[in-house]
Amino acid sequence: MATILTEREAQALCNRALRHITADSAQVDVLSRVGANTRFAVNEVSSGGDVTDVVVTLSAQVGRQSASVTLNQRDDRALAEAGRKLEALVQLAPEDPELMSLLEPQTYVSVDAFFERSAELSAVARAEAVGTIIGQAREAGLIAAGFLAHDTTARAVANSAGLFAYHRSTVASLSTTVRTADGTGSGWAGTTHNDWDRIATPAALAARAIQKAEGSAAAMPVEPGKFTVVLEPTAVASLVTRMPAALDARAADEGRSPFARAGGGTTVGEQIADSRVTLRSDPSHPDILEQPFTDEGLALSPTVWVERGILRNLGYDRYWAAQRGRAPLPVGGGLVMEGGSASVDELVSSVERGLLVTRFWYIRPVNPRTLTYTGLTRDGTFLIENGRVTRAVKNLRFNESVLGMLSRVEALGTVERAIASESGGLGPAVVVPPLVIRDFTFTAVSDAV
Amino acid sequence: MGLTRRDFVKHSSAAVASVALTARGAHGLLPAVQQLGVNSLDGQLCMFALDAARSAGAEYADVRVVRTRRQVVRAREARVSGLQDTESAGVGVRVLVDGSWGFASSHLLQRPECVRLAALAVEQARANRVAGGKRVELAPVDAYPDGEWHSPIEIDPFDVALDEKVALLLAANAEALKVGGVRFVNSQIECMYTDTTFGSTAGSLIGQRVYRTYPAMTITALTSDGSEYQSRTSTEVQPMGLGYEHVIAADLEGRAAPWGEQAVQKLTATPVDPGRYDLILHPSNLFLTIHESIGHPTELDRALGYEASYAGTSFLSPPEAMIGTFRYGPEFMNVQADRTQRGALATVGWDDEGVPADSWPIVRDGVFVDYQTTREQAAWIAPLTGNDRSHGCAHAASWNRMPFQRMPNVSLLPGEQHLTIDDLIAATDRGILIEGRGSYSIDQQRYNFQFGGQVFHEIRNGVVVGMLRDVAYEGRTPEFWNSLDMLGGPRTYELGGTLYDGKGQPSTSNAVSHGCPPARFRNVSILNTSRTS
Numbered sequence: 001m002a003t004i005l006t007e008r009e010a011q012a013l014c015n016r017a018l019r020h021i022t023a024d025s026a027q028v029d030v031l032s033r034v035g036a037n038t039r040f041a042v043n044e045v046s047s048g049g050d051v052t053d054v055v056v057t058l059s060a061q062v063g064r065q066s067a068s069v070t071l072n073q074r075d076d077r078a079l080a081e082a083g084r085k086l087e088a089l090v091q092l093a094p095e096d097p098e099l100m101s102l103l104e105p106q107t108y109v110s111v112d113a114f115f116e117r118s119a120e121l122s123a124v125a126r127a128e129a130v131g132t133i134i135g136q137a138r139e140a141g142l143i144a145a146g147f148l149a150h151d152t153t154a155r156a157v158a159n160s161a162g163l164f165a166y167h168r169s170t171v172a173s174l175s176t177t178v179r180t181a182d183g184t185g186s187g188w189a190g191t192t193h194n195d196w197d198r199i200a201t202p203a204a205l206a207a208r209a210i211q212k213a214e215g216s217a218a219a220m221p222v223e224p225g226k227f228t229v230v231l232e233p234t235a236v237a238s239l240v241t242r243m244p245a246a247l248d249a250r251a252a253d254e255g256r257s258p259f260a261r262a263g264g265g266t267t268v269g270e271q272i273a274d275s276r277v278t279l280r281s282d283p284s285h286p287d288i289l290e291q292p293f294t295d296e297g298l299a300l301s302p303t304v305w306v307e308r309g310i311l312r313n314l315g316y317d318r319y320w321a322a323q324r325g326r327a328p329l330p331v332g333g334g335l336v337m338e339g340g341s342a343s344v345d346e347l348v349s350s351v352e353r354g355l356l357v358t359r360f361w362y363i364r365p366v367n368p369r370t371l372t373y374t375g376l377t378r379d380g381t382f383l384i385e386n387g388r389v390t391r392a393v394k395n396l397r398f399n400e401s402v403l404g405m406l407s408r409v410e411a412l413g414t415v416e417r418a419i420a421s422e423s424g425g426l427g428p429a430v431v432v433p434p435l436v437i438r439d440f441t442f443t444a445v446s447d448a449v
Numbered sequence: 450m451g452l453t454r455r456d457f458v459k460h461s462s463a464a465v466a467s468v469a470l471t472a473r474g475a476h477g478l479l480p481a482v483q484q485l486g487v488n489s490l491d492g493q494l495c496m497f498a499l500d501a502a503r504s505a506g507a508e509y510a511d512v513r514v515v516r517t518r519r520q521v522v523r524a525r526e527a528r529v530s531g532l533q534d535t536e537s538a539g540v541g542v543r544v545l546v547d548g549s550w551g552f553a554s555s556h557l558l559q560r561p562e563c564v565r566l567a568a569l570a571v572e573q574a575r576a577n578r579v580a581g582g583k584r585v586e587l588a589p590v591d592a593y594p595d596g597e598w599h600s601p602i603e604i605d606p607f608d609v610a611l612d613e614k615v616a617l618l619l620a621a622n623a624e625a626l627k628v629g630g631v632r633f634v635n636s637q638i639e640c641m642y643t644d645t646t647f648g649s650t651a652g653s654l655i656g657q658r659v660y661r662t663y664p665a666m667t668i669t670a671l672t673s674d675g676s677e678y679q680s681r682t683s684t685e686v687q688p689m690g691l692g693y694e695h696v697i698a699a700d701l702e703g704r705a706a707p708w709g710e711q712a713v714q715k716l717t718a719t720p721v722d723p724g725r726y727d728l729i730l731h732p733s734n735l736f737l738t739i740h741e742s743i744g745h746p747t748e749l750d751r752a753l754g755y756e757a758s759y760a761g762t763s764f765l766s767p768p769e770a771m772i773g774t775f776r777y778g779p780e781f782m783n784v785q786a787d788r789t790q791r792g793a794l795a796t797v798g799w800d801d802e803g804v805p806a807d808s809w810p811i812v813r814d815g816v817f818v819d820y821q822t823t824r825e826q827a828a829w830i831a832p833l834t835g836n837d838r839s840h841g842c843a844h845a846a847s848w849n850r851m852p853f854q855r856m857p858n859v860s861l862l863p864g865e866q867h868l869t870i871d872d873l874i875a876a877t878d879r880g881i882l883i884e885g886r887g888s889y890s891i892d893q894q895r896y897n898f899q900f901g902g903q904v905f906h907e908i909r910n911g912v913v914v915g916m917l918r919d920v921a922y923e924g925r926t927p928e929f930w931n932s933l934d935m936l937g938g939p940r941t942y943e944l945g946g947t948l949y950d951g952k953g954q955p956s957t958s959n960a961v962s963h964g965c966p967p968a969r970f971r972n973v974s975i976l977n978t979s980r981t982s
Contacts, residue, residue: 002555002565039954041755044582048573049955050553050566051849053539070535072556085534092611094529094619123551123576131580145757147954177758183766188758254633255675262676361761364890366901366921366978369678374899374921376892397890397897397923399978423759423956443976444923448761448894 002052004154005032007166013056013074014158020076020083023060023090025102027159029295031055034119034152037425038126041145043134045127058086061102064095098319102161106299113169113289115195119152121172129202133176136206142213144206146176149425150196157297167291172196175424177379178209179449180217185392186449187212188359188379190234190419192426194289212358212380219392221445222383228354228410229440230347230384235357236337237420237430239373239402242363243279244331246371247305249314249324258371258403259314272311273406276338279306283333287417288429290334300333306406339415339433347413347436349387354436356382356389360398361422372401376446395449396442410436489656491516495648497560498542501567503650507544507574509587510567511649513801514540514558515848519641520607524618526626526634532611539848542566546574548584552851588827588839590804592652598798599658601791602692606640606662609693614638618666621701625668628709630716632678636666638696639688639948643847645801653803661794661960663688663948664699670712679715679918681708684885684903685733688948688960691792711904711916718918721905721977727880728922728973729873734883734902735861736945736963742926743777743784744859744963746895747811748842749820749830760952761893764926765817772833775817778930783862784812786821788841793858793962794946795844801852804841811859823854846957853953860944860964864936870967873935880908881920881975886945888921899923901978919979929970937966 005013010030017028031054038048056079059068067089069082126148137144150172157165175190189208191200231239251257252266259267282302283290292300304312315331316324348356358380366372376397382389413434421427491514502510516538523531540563541554551574553566622634640662647655669680686699730738746763750756753766765771777784788806790796799805802824810818819834820826823843831837844855874882885903892898905917946962 037955038577040580041757042582042753045549045577045580046755047550047851047853048552048577049849049851050569050573052555052557053849054556055537067532068534070533070537072537072539073558089532089534089611092615093532094612094615096528096530098528098530123573124579127576127580134580143754143757145754147758149955175758179754179757179762183762186757255671256633256669256678260675263674361893362890364888366888370979372978374888374890376890376897378893395892395897397892397899399899399976423951423954425759425954425956444897444899446892446894446897447764447925448892448896 002034004034004152010154010156010166014156017056017058017079020079021058021060022087023062025061027059029057030156032154037149038130039147040130043138043143058082060086060090062090064099065090065093066099067093100318102159103163103297104161105163108292108299109284111284111289111292113194115170118150118170118172118196121150132202133206137178140210142178144176144178147425148174151426155291163297165293165297170194171426173426176209178213180213185213185217186379190424192419193417216380216392219394221394224442224444226439226441228351228438230356231435232344232358233416233418233432233434234359236432236435237418238360240337241420241428241430242402247315247331249316250320252314268311271309273306273309274409275309276412277306277309277406278338280304280336281333285336287431288334290429294330294332298330300330334429337432340412342413344434347411347434348384350411351384354384356384370401371403374399395446397444399443400441405437408438410438491646492654495646498563499648499650501564502542502544505567505571507546507571509545509650511543513845514646516644521639522614523637524622526622529615541848542570543851544570544574545585546571547578549574549578554849585825586828587824588837590651593655596655596799600660600690602660604693606693621705624702624705625709628706630670630713631668631709632671633669639663649803655799657798660692661690662695664696664701666701668709668712670716672716677716679712681712687945689792690794690796714916715918718916721917721920723975723977725972726975727877728970729882731884731967732943732965733885733945735965735968737886737889738900739861739963741891742895744856747820748854749822749826750854759954764894764896768830768833771817776815777812777817778815778933780815782815785862786811786857786859788857790858793944794960795858800841800843801845802843804839807841809840844959850957855959856961858962863939863942863966867938873967873969874908875911877908878910882906896925919977921976921978922973923976924974932971933968934971935969941966
């Protein structure tokens with residue numbers, strides 16, 4: 001069985017690669033990965049795959065010139081060739097006035113993200129898990145598709161200034177879309193975690209997707225417009241995960257950001273969301289467990305971005321931090337949104353008239369200045385009347401600002417680690433609550449099921 | 450003189466044949482291609498891995514040894530912001546055991562590793578069998594024991610010195626920054642090639658090298674008080690399956706100033722009044738609409754539910770109710786799938802199952818007639834199409850991905866009359882001309898869409914009267930295509946493309962082109978994107 005590089009092996013490889021870089025300032029990045037997946041559709045396993053890879057990136061700096069070369073072979077001949085190519089590249093590279101010197105050794109928070117049960121999932125175990133979902137769908141006269149994936153990775157960064165960072169992790173995800181045989185209903189459920197023992201069971205997942213598929217059949221349209229919505233955690237995750245990329249101080253300082261203030265400056269310190277909204281990152285959070293350093297080895301530590309609705313921080317890379325005379329503040333280490341104590345059902349019961357949304361699809365930017373996105377609901381959209389789900393509705397297209405939405409929060413539910421990627425597979429680590437949002441804007445009806 | 454659809458297709462194919470011949474003649478200019486094929490080390494590793502798969506119990510196997518190289522040079526204003534050179538190599542072994550697939554891959558190009566991969570793939574296929582389901586049956590394919598193909602390039606982008614690329618970008622950035630109001634410029638040249646040595650137990654051993662190049666820039670203008678910004682990207686310059694000659698021909702330096710002026714002009718453009726307008730879509734915008742609303746829904750795996758959990762299904766389902774029946778658009782609408790088109794991104798010699806590149810109609814005289822297929826899928830609709838062979842749409846994004854159905858080049862053929870975009874504008878009383886790709890979003894069955902653009906020109910009484918902003922068009926695919934009423938002629942036909950079209954789990958990307966003339970659509974719903982939320 002193929003395995004990832006241990007810390008000792010990764011360090012040895014980094015040191016070997018560093019020796020092939022002639023420049024005084026050198027950095028090596030190693031990503032060792034063993035991954036596998038099983039895919040299913042139309043109630044059968046449709047494909048699968050195993051992959052083993054080790055990617056090595058060599059970087060060099062000479063004065064203000066820099067370059068990098070990436071390869072996935074690690075024998076000395078290949079590394080030596082990469083070193084020669086790097087030397088030629090770096091000499092050709094023009095001077096970069098923004099280039100920063102190498103990082104000194106750092107201290108990292110401890111993150112134990114490796115779980116044997118996730119690393120050792122076999123093809124047979126995957127087929128059994130998937131078989132459970134297929135079996136339940138068949139029994140209900142429905143059609144299941146979905147994906148089970150797990151990755152084990154080791155990441156190491158080393159440089160000639162003595163920095164060395166190593167992190168190993170596992171992550172698994174299982175998601176399914178169950179459809180009615182006549183194609184009029186579709187339901188989705190998904191789960192992800194670093195620890196296979198902490199993801200939802202295949203049986204529970206199948207039951208949720210089946211319930212949504214059966215409940216969403218024969219949906220009727222509602223007139224588009226502004227609705228109070230109950231967004232399930234995956235729907236919330238797919239929108240708030242747009243925030244970290246927008247938290248860039250330089251873009252805000254340069255007037256190219258939703259956090260730029262007209263006339264100059266940023267909106268740090270201002271109320272930008274409902275007072276119950278707190279967004280932070282924390283690589284060591286037990287449901288996040290992200291790599292505690294950036295690609296260049298800069299330590300990531302717990303950071304509050306939005307606290308009780310007030311924008312507290314923007315991210316500073318090392319260059320922009322130096323320009324502004326402050327310490328760098330990297331954006332990374334997952335995303336946590338604080339929540340409340342209500343379940344999705346309890347949130348539904350608090351809504352007089354609104355829509356329950358399972359997840360969103362094909363989310364694309366419309367207006368970067370307001371962080372407005374468009375996209376569609378999918379796989380289970382329901383009308384709520386007098387605190388109860390009364391019927392299925394056809395899917396709807398939204399045009400909504402993520403910031404605007406976070407200013408119109410009515411209620412927050414219990415947080416959970418949610419799948420944030422539209423692909424339903426392995427993606428960024430996000431912990432969010434389900435939310436009730438008022439005046440969420442839908443602009444068109446879709447006939448898609 | 451009029452040009453029929455048949456003439457256009459015939460003409461295109463003839464051009465491809467002559468270019469392919471030239472490319473083979475220039476073989477000596479591309480020494481790396483010589484490492485592909487029967488006698489290469491990669492070819493020998495393929496044959497060894499195939500034997501290992503047979504020994505492990507595979508009833509069918511194919512092996513891909515893939516080596517990729519990608520170089521990206523990025524510049525921001527007057528400095529270089531990135532120089533990356535990335536290589537990846539590995540081997541993927543796919544097996545069929547008792548009618549079930551298994552696939553295993555590794556970066557180690559070694560014989561013992563191939564033995565391990567073959568055993569792992571067979572073990573996985575047997576595990577997958579346990580979950581039940583129908584047996585995979587592969588369509589017939591001819592054997593190509595010494596196949597060889599490469600993109601028809603003139604200048605190998607990896608032979609061009611880095612400082613030449615840097616100089617080109619910095620010169621283009623400098624031109625853009627000369628425009629008053631332009632504050633930021635990002636530009637890049639992306640070059641890549643993929644060497645694939647493919648072997649299968651059907652008797653093929655094929656070496657191919659596919660090149661792709663993409664020069665691009667984004668120019669951002671800011672109001673003096675910093676309250677507003679607008680960007681203009683170079684979307685008329687498309688990624689292509691060509692060499693560095695495409696980067697030179699793109700002339701970023703010559704076009705940077707006009708693009709910069711348009712970025713500034715966008716700051717004061719008139720916000721569009723939402724409502725219904727006639728729409729003229731330039732090929733630089735229409736190509737992506739074709740991709741989303743014709744390319745994806747005509748994928749057979751989608752139509753039959755194999756992508757239900759991510760990419761989605763298709764409104765073109767079930768096939769027996771659609772093939773030869775569904776009216777996509779007016780009678781003069783013809784759409785061709787084609788993996789032989791010169792310079793297009795999905796153009797190859799053979800697909801990743803050893804099926805030779807094909808060209809076939811998807812929509813003929815406005816009626817849907819065929820899907821995109823692989824060897825596994827061809828039999829599913831053979832009784833409806835009369836064709837038991839694959840159209841050659843299997844694609845593996847790299848050595849670490851199992852091949853599955855991906856999009857060929859899918860193109861809207863030009864009209865028979867020699868109309869220009871000016872003729873379309875002159876015939877329009879109240880309309881909007883859209884150039885360039887913008888934000889794109891479409892539902893999982895490809896019905897409801899909302900598409901943006903780069904530049905929006907207002908048309909009144911047959912002339913362009915000014916620039917609009919915040920425009921998006923939305924609609925439902927069947928009604929939209931049936932509102933098509935004018936097409937540009939053959940001379941207005943252009944290729945657009947995307948390097949990173951996502952599909953599948955694990956998500957994979959595919960590069961694909963779409964050709965089209967400018968086209969006019971009647972009475973389309975227009976949104977103002979700054980007033981929608």
